[in-house]
Amino acid sequence: MIDMTVVELSRWQFAATAMYHFLFVPLTLGLSFMMAIMESVYVMTGRDIWRKATLFWGTLFGVNFAMGVATGIVMEFQFGMNWSYYSHYxxxxxxxxxxxxxxxxxxxxxxxxxxxxxxxxxxSKVGHLAVTWLTALGANFSALWILIANGWMQNPVGAKFNPDTMRMEVTDFMAVIFNPVAQAKFVHTVSAGYVCGAVFIFAISCLFLLQGKHAELAKRSMVVAASFGLASALSVVVLGDESGYVATEQQKMKIAAMEAMYHTEPAPAALTLFAIPSSIPGEPVFEVRLPWVLGIITTRSLDMELPGITELVERAAIRIQSGMIAYGALQDIRADGSNAEARALFEQHWADLGYGLLLKKYRTDIENATGEEIALASFDTVPDVWPLFWSFRLMVGVGFFFIAFFAVWFYRASRGWIDTNRTMLWIGVATLPLPWLAIEAGWFIAEYGRQPWVVEGVLPTFYAASGLRFWDLVISLSFFVALYTVLLIIMVLLMIKIIKAGPQEKLFAASPTDDEDFVIAALPATPANKELGS
Structure with a gap:
């Protein structure tokens, strides 16, 4: 039988490393394009202030990128350590x-x-500008491919289970690349990263103006950030809507859970803005709803129903029974590879094999599962509703806030009112953590909302885990959390030191002093460190 404690610890370990890693990725995406825009202005105008701005924000980008690489490498090894059957399958x-x-x-x-x-x-100026743009494009191409991989986990197209090798194999790689879920996730995710970069630059620039330092750089950076941020914030909402529409086609249970919609409603379904849950599922104590809105957003129609959780559980039970047939046929094929009848039966039902594997949580001989066990497995397809419900509203609320925020600042910048109101500047500083709250909530929705699947409809999460021991996972989880926390603190302190040092003339000067070289500015002013800088 499956040891669910080991599975949960494996999930916690991967979730912790993934969430830490994604503290750095969005800022890398956002700063890369902001650097390229600023250096483009420098090349076109020849004004040295734009070179300084590119150098300054580029230094912070470099520190953040290094942390992203360090935390990302560990995640790839975890597929083999914690999720070995997933790697095989x-x-x-x-x-x-x-x-x-x-x-x-x-x-x-x-x-x-x-x-x-x-x-x-x-x-040359143009040559270096090309390198900067290629850096930004490289960061986005990197995000594209990892999101193609993740998108396949959400919508496993272009592949089929091979009963002879006992694993999923590619049948159409182009379908994997152009998976609609992957493409929607990519544009939505990178747009969120652009917002993150714009908010970061904007907040630090506001802080400079409040301190009366580096005003020329801060004002120009704020103009670029306000323009880029407004376009990005609008893109996030529009592309997020598209992502939701695609999810409605492929992950109906996730959508129903996000909306706490237990019962199928007449089309078009209403959108719940706010609700207070009760002990009775599907009957909240209080709720505020907008008629028709959810149905129109998710189905793009007025007459298409959006199934509720109860109906989706009933559909899952049917697929589980089909999966039991597929599993039985697979056992016959393994016993006799030439059994044509078993292969024909498996071919009819293989798409539901993953649903049959849900029964492995309750018994090993799933062909003999009882009605009660099928019902339990059916209800396992429902993720925890209320964490998803509130995470989604946090993400959407912050997204709409940023549209209003950048619209106001875009207007103020066009009027030359960048530094005329200290209260507005303090609000700009206070917005700094909000992009990360929304982004982490978005990833929680994407990954937690897919449960109980590691690959939607194909492989249950508990079935994908390695057979590790309890204390192995406890020790490694504690180690990773402690290490990543220390690294995060070091990175934040280093970035604070760079920000305090302010923009430099050059990244690496021929004869650096504490004020000329960001490396020396970031290290204690000892003779050894000065020698290192030179």
Whole structure:
């Protein structure tokens, strides 16, 4: 039988490393394009202030990128350590985009980042600008491939289970690449990263103005951030709507759980803005609803029903019974590979094999599962409703706030009112943590809302875990959380020191002093460190 404690600890370990890793990814995406825009202005105008801005924000980008790489590497090893059966079962499909993502991140992007930092005095202006844009594109291509891999976990297209090898295998790699879920996730995720970068630059620039420092750089950075941030915030909402529409086609249970919709409603369904849950599922104590809105958003129609949780559980029970047939036929094929009748039966039902595997939580011989066990497995397809409900509203609420925030600042920038109101500047500083709250909530919705599946409809999460021991996971989880927390604190302190030092003339000066070189500014002013800087 499955040890669910081991499975839960494995989930916690991967969730902790993933959430830590994604503290750095969105800022990398956002800052990369903001750097490219600022350097483009420098090349076109020749004004040195834009070079300083590119150097300053680029330094912070470099620190953040290094942390993203360090935390991302561990995640890839965890597929083999904590999720070995997952790696075996879907490695033929998942491994290819993951490998390409590694090439994009560690060869393409990292190479151009090195040239960005060390090529200022070795390349022409246009040549260095091309490198900066390639750095930004490399970061986004890296995100594209990991989201293609993740999108396949949400919507496993272009692959089929091979009963001879006992694993999923690619049948159409182009379908994997152009998976509609992956494409929708990519544009939505990178747009959120652009908002994160814009808010980061905006908040730090507001702080500079409040302190009366680096006003010229801060004002110009705020104008770029307000423009870029407004466009990005609008894109996040529009592309998030598209992502929701695609999820309605492929992950109906996730949508129903996000809306706490237990029962199918007449089309078009109402959108719940706010609700207070009760002890009776589907009957909240209080709720505020907008008629028709949910149905129109998720189905793009007025007459298409959106199924509720109860109906989806009934559909799952039917698929579980079909999966039991597929599993029985698979056992016959393994016993006799030439059994044509068993292969024909498996071919009819293989798409529901994953649903049959849900019964492995309750018994090993799932062909003999009872009606009660089928009912329990059916209800296992329902994720926890209220954490998803409130996470979704947090994400959406912050998204709409940023549209209003950047719209106001775009208007103020067009009027030349950048530094005329200290209260507004303090609000700008206070917005700094909000993008990360929304982004982490979004990833929680995407991954937790998929449960109980590690690959939607194909492989249950509990079935994908390695057979590790309890204390192995407790010790490694504690170690990773402690290590990542220390690294995060170090990175934050380093970035604070760089921000306090302010913009520099050069990244690496020929004869650096504490005020001329960001490396020396970030380290204690000892003779050894000064020698290191030179």
């Amino acid at each position: 879907v490695g033929d499909v998942f491994g290819a985009p993951l490998a390409i993502e590694g090439l994009m991140a560690f060869f393409l992007e990292a190479t151009f980042i090195g040239v960005f930092f060390f090529g200022w005095d070795r390349l």
